[in-house]
Amino acid sequence: MKDTQHLYEKTISSQTIYEGKVITLKVDEVLLPNGHTAKREIVTHQGAVAVMALTDEGKLVAVRQFRKPLEQVIVELPAGKLEPGEEPLACAKRELQEETGYQAKDYTLLSSFYTSPGFANEILHLYLATGLTKGESQPDEDEFVEVLELTLEEAHELHRLGEIRDAKTVAALFAWENRLLHGKK
Structure with missing residues (x-):
C-alpha cells in the first residue's frame, strides 16, 4: 500500500457540540500537512x-x-x-x-x-x-x-x-x- 502519511491531519482539539440518539456533532481543530490549522465539523454515527x-x-x-x-x-x-x-x-x-x-x-x-x-x-x-x-x-x-x-x-x-x-x-x-x-x- 502506498505511504499516505503526508496527507494526514493531526487532531489538536475536539469539542462535542451536540449528542443525540442518532448522531453526535463535534468540531475538531486539526494541523494540516502544510503546517496550518483548520476546523472540521464532524458528524459521528453508529453505522x-x-x-x-x-x-x-x-x-x-x-x-x-x-x-x-x-x-x-x-x-x-x-x-x-x-x-x-x-x-x-x-x-x-x-x-x-x-x-x-x-x-x-x-x-x-x-x-x-x-x-x-x-x-x-x-x-x-x-x-x-x-x-x-x-x-x-x-x-x-x-x-x-x-x-x-x-x-x-x-x-x-x-x-x-x-x-x-x-x-x-x-x-x-x-x-x-x-x-x-x-x-x-
Whole structure:
C-alpha cells in the first residue's frame, strides 16, 4: 500500500457540540500537512444497514416515507441504524422485517461504504436479501412507511422523477442492474 502519511491531519482539539440518539456533532481543530490549522465539523454515527430485497418475481421491495430533512416523501430501501454492539447482518434482518414484514432465507453483503466522508463517519452496509417470505411489518412507533414492490423499470422511472434520490437506493439500483447484466436474479 502506498505511504499516505503526508496527507494526514493531526487532531489538536475536539469539542462535542451536540449528542443525540442518532448522531453526535463535534468540531475538531486539526494541523494540516502544510503546517496550518483548520476546523472540521464532524458528524459521528453508529453505522447503518440497507437491504436490497428481491422477490422471486424479480421485484425490489422498497418503502415510501416522509423524510423531514428533505421535507418530502421519497422511495428508498428498507434501512436503519445499528444499535450499539449489533452486528450488521442482524440489523439487516431486523430492519427488513420491521419495515416491510418480509423475512429472507439468504443474505449477501454487497458492499460497505461511507455515506458522506467529507463530514460524517457513517458506514452503511448494503445487503442483498433473497428467498423472501411475506409477513406483517412492525415499524417503530415514530415510523410511517408504505411498502412497494418495484420492477427495475419502475424503480428507474421513480429515480428519473426524483422520488428515489438517496445514495443507498441509487447505489442499489446500479448493483441490481449489474446483477441482471451478468445473468444473476
